Amino acid sequence: xxxxxxxxxxxxxxxxxxxxxxxxxxxxxxxxxxxxxxxxxxxxxxxxxxxxxxxxxxxxxxxxxxxxxxxxxxxxxxxxxxxxxxxxxxxxxxxxxxxxxxxxxxxxxxxxxxxxxxxxxxxxxxxxxxxxxxxxxxxxxxxxxxxxxxxxxxxxxxxxxxxxxxxxxxxxxxxxxxxxxxxxxxxxxxxxxxxxxxxxxxxxxxxxxxxxxxx
Amino acid sequence: xxxxxxxxxxxxxxxxxxxxxxxxxxxxxxxxxxxxxxxxxxxxxxxxxxxxxxxxxxxxxxxxxxxxxxxxxxxxxxxxxxxxxxxxxxxxxxxxxxxxxxxxxxxxxxxxxxxxxxxxxxxxxxxxxxxxxxxxxxxxxxxxxxxxxxxxxxxxxxxxxxxxxxxxxxxxxxxxxxxxxxxxxxxxxxxxxxxxxxxxxxxxxxxxxxxxxxx
DNA sequence: TGTAAATTTGACCAAATGGTTAAACCAAAT
DNA sequence: ATTTGGTTTAACCATTTGGTCAAATTTACA
Numbered sequence: 001x002x003x004x005x006x007x008x009x010x011x012x013x014x015x016x017x018x019x020x021x022x023x024x025x026x027x028x029x030x031x032x033x034x035x036x037x038x039x040x041x042x043x044x045x046x047x048x049x050x051x052x053x054x055x056x057x058x059x060x061x062x063x064x065x066x067x068x069x070x071x072x073x074x075x076x077x078x079x080x081x082x083x084x085x086x087x088x089x090x091x092x093x094x095x096x097x098x099x100x101x102x103x104x105x106x107x108x109x110x111x112x113x114x115x116x117x118x119x120x121x122x123x124x125x126x127x128x129x130x131x132x133x134x135x136x137x138x139x140x141x142x143x144x145x146x147x148x149x150x151x152x153x154x155x156x157x158x159x160x161x162x163x164x165x166x167x168x169x170x171x172x173x174x175x176x177x178x179x180x181x182x183x184x185x186x187x188x189x190x191x192x193x194x195x196x197x198x199x200x201x202x203x204x205x206x207x208x209x210x211x212x213x214x215x
Numbered sequence: 216x217x218x219x220x221x222x223x224x225x226x227x228x229x230x231x232x233x234x235x236x237x238x239x240x241x242x243x244x245x246x247x248x249x250x251x252x253x254x255x256x257x258x259x260x261x262x263x264x265x266x267x268x269x270x271x272x273x274x275x276x277x278x279x280x281x282x283x284x285x286x287x288x289x290x291x292x293x294x295x296x297x298x299x300x301x302x303x304x305x306x307x308x309x310x311x312x313x314x315x316x317x318x319x320x321x322x323x324x325x326x327x328x329x330x331x332x333x334x335x336x337x338x339x340x341x342x343x344x345x346x347x348x349x350x351x352x353x354x355x356x357x358x359x360x361x362x363x364x365x366x367x368x369x370x371x372x373x374x375x376x377x378x379x380x381x382x383x384x385x386x387x388x389x390x391x392x393x394x395x396x397x398x399x400x401x402x403x404x405x406x407x408x409x410x411x412x413x414x415x416x417x418x419x420x421x422x423x424x425x426x427x428x429x430x
Numbered sequence: 431t432g433t434a435a436a437t438t439t440g441a442c443c444a445a446a447t448g449g450t451t452a453a454a455c456c457a458a459a460t
Numbered sequence: 461a462t463t464t465g466g467t468t469t470a471a472c473c474a475t476t477t478g479g480t481c482a483a484a485t486t487t488a489c490a
Contacts, residue, residue: 014467029333032248036448046469051449073399107332113392114329117322118244120394127398139400156425161400161411162418169388174380176391177328179335183342184288185354185376196376203377210371211426229437251478261439266479 017043018053026064027107031115065115068108069126076168087149091167092205098171099201109176155212163212170204232258233268241279242322246330280330283323284341291383302364306382307420313386314416324391370427378427385419
């Protein structure tokens, strides 16, 4: 964003090459398992150049993690904010888009979750400097809307936090746990699982709406 | 199981000390992040002794992973097998017990999932030698029961695999994604989140049953 | 008690790894 | 052409790390 280099644009700018390579290696192997040499090789540059752009492995990791996190979380905001939609519409919109998004970045959920389990402190730092995340406290809005629709008997009485965890979890889980599910239930048939994920968008939407719809 | 030592039982047998320490370190730091020295220190033994019992880091990891996996997966079998219960009863039984179980081993889900994402091959080996896992193909039973209850108009028409993923996912997700959810929605209030998890058992059960119950 | 086998340890090693440095390179301005 | 600044590299370094080994210690048991 704010890292303009003085150089005239090359086919691919060095910093981009580094971040692309770092993203791939870190997301596949994690902070501890990633090797600076491997990142340098993948980026097609010298290892010393890596340290020229990002002094330490930790600094490079931090950057990669922040980018991944910003893919992982912000879409949730859209659901909370767009006030012109009903709860049902919001859920449908979110599930469809979030599963699509994560399918395009299949390593991000596992990466973010596992690195955050190893070192929850990262999140504290991100929250401090990232407005996007703090704004999720506008989650209050969502809660208000739900309680209002409960009053109007559109949906059953329900706790908004639990609902939110369910909606997000039902989208993320089959991607994060893909190796297990695909291995055990789908006999490791990759195509079958992709198909499953595609059809699942509608299933999840209906599953949730059926559950919360007032009779 | 089959690792009987000839030694007369000491307060704590060395192999147990090793496995306990290895479990803790591996589950917290992952395969790549764990240090043999740290495991040895935690077990209160010499590092060479570690290599005496488990020749390599990989072999030790394998053992720890298998134990973790056997906690993670087998309870699912109970749901599929106990034939005397209705689908509703099975779901209630599973959610209650599985969330309890995982709460007692909060690092296992993240550990299993993240190591399996890094190296899905582990699963292939486990499936080959582990009967418990293969038996999950008795998942067919569960499917049959569901389709039968669909016919009897007890539950709506539903895909058994999607249902199963939802049930398991709704239990595992809030534990695996705890750092994120607790950090963003619960302002890092650990107690509040524990309380949330406890209450959630009932919520999840009702959420699922509401969704699949025929009108 | 004596001895063979199993267990435990301290010292050590080679390879891998994150990081540094001084020199080379290169584009642009003077 | 020379200087100046950022960029890139090869060579190098200190530390960490998984793993080994021979010696010491303990245990089993004849």
